[in-house]
Amino acid sequence: MAQSRIVRRIDTLGRVVLPIELRKTLGIDEKDEIEIFMEGENIVVTAYSAVCLFCGFPGELIDMKGRPVCTHCANELHSWGV
Known part of the structure; x- marks a missing residue:
């Protein structure tokens, strides 16, 4: 245009x-x-x-309490017991 x-x-x-x-x-x-x-x-x-709330990665996002989080950060949070 x-x-x-x-x-x-x-x-x-x-x-x-x-x-x-x-x-x-x-x-x-x-x-x-x-x-x-x-x-x-x-x-x-x-x-x-949408990008990951924590690292800014744009792919493979899951919804965690209404917020986009990549699988890597979600796994890291899980390992911290969050």
């Missing part, structure tokens, strides 16, 4: 629609999770990719 400015209005509930061109470029589909954060004075929106 060519760099261009797109202006969208925020509705009364604080929502904004991401244009289809941006979603296609980022590979974001309906019901996908996105990550929103501040970088300086800018709002950044990216496709969300």
